[in-house]
Amino acid sequence: MALSADTRPHFTTIAAFVSSLDREIVHLFRDVLLVCDEMGLIGKEMFAIDGCKLPSNASKEWSGTRADFEKKAAKLEQVIGQMLSRHREQDQAQGDQNLATREEQYVATLQKRARKIREWLKDHDDKPGKTGKPKKSNITDNESAKMKTSHGVIQGYDGVTTVDGKHQVIVHAEAFGEAQEHDLLQPMVDATREHFRAIGKDEDVFRSAKLTADSGFHTEANMKMLASAEIDAYVADNRFRKRDPRFVDADRYKERHRQERAKLKGRSGLFSTADFVFPEDLSHCLCPAGKRLYRSGHNVEVRGFVATKFKGSKTNCLPCQLRRKCLRHPERTEIRQVAYFHGRSAQGRDTFTERMKRKIDSKVGRALYSLRVAIAEPPFAHICRVMGRDRFTLRGRRKVNAQWNLFCIVHNLQKVARYGPGFA
Structure with missing residues (x-):
């Protein structure tokens, strides 16, 4: 500021400096x-x-996968077609011209958005994710990401230091x-x-x-x-924090909130793994209703740990009176599955x-x-x-x-x- 005698450059000059x-x-x-x-x-x-x-x-509104963009473009084109058809009917009936003008402007806006999506789809493909599923792209800035923050979901970047x-x-x-x-x-x-x-x-x-x-x-x-x-x-x-004795009571209000929500939805809380009985040989396990869940996998690796997996049968789970307390989504999930973790890695040693x-x-x-x-x-x-x-x-x-x-x-x-x- 001293060297420039307190003269201030135009914001475009600063933007050009940063961007180049x-x-x-x-x-x-x-x-x-x-x-x-x-x-x-x-x-x-x-x-x-x-x-x-x-x-x-x-804008996060322009985020999605190719399938999302195809669906959005098709929906816009469908709305445009419906509005143009209504315009023709109004022209024949000589309706309100002011309303027709406003709708023409809206149609032009929708057409611009649909063209923007179609042009992007010609030159871009889905960004591959680590799990094989595509990550969400962004038409405005495809190198940015949609991310959750304490202030809600934003479209932006993570500044790491x-x-x-x-x-x-x-x-x-x-x-x-x-x-x-x-x-x-x-x-x-x-x-x-x-x-x-x-x-x-x-x-x-x-x-x-x-x-x-x-x-x-x-x-x-x-x-x-x-x-x-x-x-x-x-x-x-x-x-x-769960293991820190100083925070032993930190979740008491969250637990009360979960119980209140469960009561509001007609559920008194879901059964956890602690509610199931596991014999020493792990040949099966017993659910809170007293039914057997049979072993579906032994010494399988789940998130880096060895576990034994169990699953129920449709014969026992579908007519069970405790489905709403056992399954998070009882309307679409047929059977309950449980994993018993042994706490060791697949190589038989402590993980990092x-x-x-x-x-x-x-x-x-x-x-x-x-x-x-x-x-x-x-x-x-x-x-x-x-x-x-x-x-x-x-x-x-x-x-x-x-x-x-x-x-x-x-x-x-x-x-x-x-x-x-x-x-x-």
């Missing part, structure tokens, strides 16, 4: 990171990886168009290493530093990766997930993991609330990633101004 200089912005991020390191603002003792889901310049624990300096930032964070841990770890090597730190920064991340990054593959890389990591699983559970459930593990919130969350609050950067204004992952890096650069520069020698 993504490589230069990465180098600028590293330059600021080097300044922070030289000033001693980076402790390199503990890092926290976390993500902040922000909306982008795309690696934050140092000393002064909450962001040492790596990257935007991903992914609704889930399961596959983002290794790219963040690798890129953080690369940033420190780029500023002259040849030694692996994770050799002595600890790493924390929340349950969104917890998978068996990620735990194996961290163990193989010998990173001292503390990553929570989705049952972490179980090792992480034992590590993070220790007193030291819980104490170290509790620091994650104080490290990872303040930068998001500063960027989104204090700086007011609570959404992405561009389209495409390359441009959005450059914008996210700029947000984080400003955050780090304010750390220099506040805590840097000669500035504080």
Whole structure:
């Protein structure tokens, strides 16, 4: 501002800068990171990886699979045909001309939307998902994702950061168009290493530093990766709080809410696995109605654990008086199935997930993991609330990633101004 005599560039100039200089912005991020390191603002003792889901310049209404878009286009064309037929009838009957004009404008809007969908379908296919099912695409910005947040469902990107624990300096930032964070841990770890090597730190920064991340990054593959890389990591699983004695009563209100909803729907709660009786040989199990469920699979792997599966018969389940308490959807589910988990992996040894559970459930593990919130969350609050950067204004992952890096650069520069020698 001083160099430009307080003149302000037009917003199109700023947009052109962000959208075209993504490589230069990465180098600028590293330059600021080097300044922070030289000033001693980076402790390199503990890092926290976390993500902040922000909306982008795309509408979630234009999200779906090819089948969804085909159905939407066909429905629009059907409505257009019906309205054009009604126009012809009104012309013959000489009806209200103002109404006809408004409907013609509406037909033109629908035709534009239908053409937009048809043109997109010509050049694009479904995005493949990990389970084989297609992921939802977006006609406006196909690199963005539809994701759930605490404020509802948005169409946007996940701004992920690696934050140092000393002064909450962001040492790596990257935007991903992914609704889930399961596959983002290794790219963040690798890129953080690369940033420190780029500023002259040849030694692996994770050799002595600890790493924390929340349950969104917890998978068996990620735990194996961290163990193989010998990173001292503390990553929570989705049952972490359930095992914490300090949160033993945390779900009492949720349980009351579930009971009230079940009572409202005419159900007093569903039977759980604990309501079934399993003999020692696991040849069968008994349901709460006293009927036998027969073994349908032994030593099968379910989510990385060995289990024995049981299922009932139509003869017993269909006429059962307890169907509404046994099945979540009794109107369309015919029989009850139950899995008895043995708690061991298919190879007969502890999984990497179980090792992480034992590590993070220790007193030291819980104490170290509790620091994650104080490290990872303040930068998001500063960027989104204090700086007011609570959404992405561009389209495409390359441009959005450059914008996210700029947000984080400003955050780090304010750390220099506040805590840097000669500035504080």
